[in-house]
Amino acid sequence: MIDQLLRSIPTDQIAEAIGEDPQATRQAVKASLPALLGGLTANAERADGAQSLLAALGRHQDGLAEGASVDQIDVQDGEKIVGHVFGGNTDAVVNQLGGMSGPQTSSLVRKLLPILAPIVLSWLAKQVVGGGGGGSAAATGRQAPGQPDGPLGQGRPEASPEQGSTDLTSVLQDVLGSALGSATGTRSSGSSGSSGGILSDVLGSILGRR
Template sequence: MIDQLMRSLPIEQLSAALGTDDATTRQAVQAALPALLGGLHKNSEDQSGAQSLLEALGQHHDGLDDGVNLDRVDTNDGEKILGHVFGNNTDGVVNQLGGMGGGQLGPIVRRLLPILAPIVLSWLARQVTGAGQQRGGGAQTQQPSGGSTNQPGGALGNGPAEQQSRQADNRADQQQGGGLDMTSILQEVLGSALGGGRR
C-alpha cells in the first residue's frame, strides 16, 4: 500500500519544491511515509486519538479526487498534522530519519513532511472509505465522519471541546447505526499499510 501511495506522488514536482534531485526525493519519501503512517497508527490505538483522526479524514476525504496536486497542498495544515502525529517530537523524528541517509536527508525530510502529511491523510481517507463501503455493503459509509473543513482547529479535530464532543457523539451514532466500527477499519487499513511497507 505504501508503494501504491508512492506511485501516486509527483516526484518531479516534489523535487522542484524541495530543490533536490529525484533520487534524493524518493529516498526522503521512502523514509518519511512509514514514519507518518506509523505515527498515525499509534494515534489510532486509543479512542480519543482515533476519533480525532477520523475527524481529520472527514476533512481530507476529497483531497485526491483529481490526483496529487502540490499547488493544492496546504503546508500550514501539514504542520498542524505533524504536531498532532508526533507531538513535540517532530524534530527528533526528522533527525532519526535523516540518519538513514548518512545525515544528509534531515533538512529535506523536514521540508517534505508538511507536504506529505495532507496527502497521506487524503489517501488514508479514501482507503478507509473504500474499506467501509466494502464491509458495509454500500451502507452509509460515503466518507469518514467529519465536520466542515471551515471549522476552527483544522488538522486533527482540535477545535472547541464542545464541538468535538458533539461530533464524537454523532460519529458514535453513525457507527452504531450503520453496524460499522470505523475505528477498527482505520486501524486495519493503517496496519495493512505498515505491514505492506515491511515486506
C-alpha cells in the first residue's frame, strides 16, 4: 500500500517546485508519510474524528492521487489538513521527523507536509469511498460530499443509517491500518525501525494524549 501511495506522489516535481534536492525530498517524503498516516489513524480511532475524516474524503475525490501535477495541489488546504491532523503538535512532529537526518530536514518536512496531505486524502478517498465496491460511499450513497463545517474544513456527512456509518468507519480504519502497517513493517503502531520509532515516540505519546 505504501508503495502505491508513493507512486502517486510527483516527488521530482515537488522537489523542483520547492527548490530542494530530489534525493533529499524523496527521503523526506518517505519519512513524512507514516507520520501523516499515523495522525489520520489516531483521528479515525475516535467516533467524531472518523466521521469528520469520512466527510473530508468526500471532498477529496478529486483524482489528485492519480497522476496530478504539483501545480494542482492546494497548499492552503494542505495546511488546514495538517493543522487538524496534528493540532498543536505539528512542530513536535516536524522536529522529530527532521531529527532523523539533521536540522535541514525539518525545514524540508515542514514544506512537504501541506503538499503531501491533500494527496494522501485523495488516495485515501479512492480506497475508502471511491473504490467502486459495495462498501464504498460512492456506490452506496451513504455520504454526500460538499457540506461545510467539518473539523477538517472539508464538510460533514449527511445523516445515514447507523449500520452504514459503522461499515464506512470500519473500512476507513482497516485501510489506514493496512497502509500504516505497510509503511512501518507491522500492523501495530509499536513497530520497529525509524518510521516505527517516530510513530511510537511522537504519535503514540503526543497524539495519544489528545
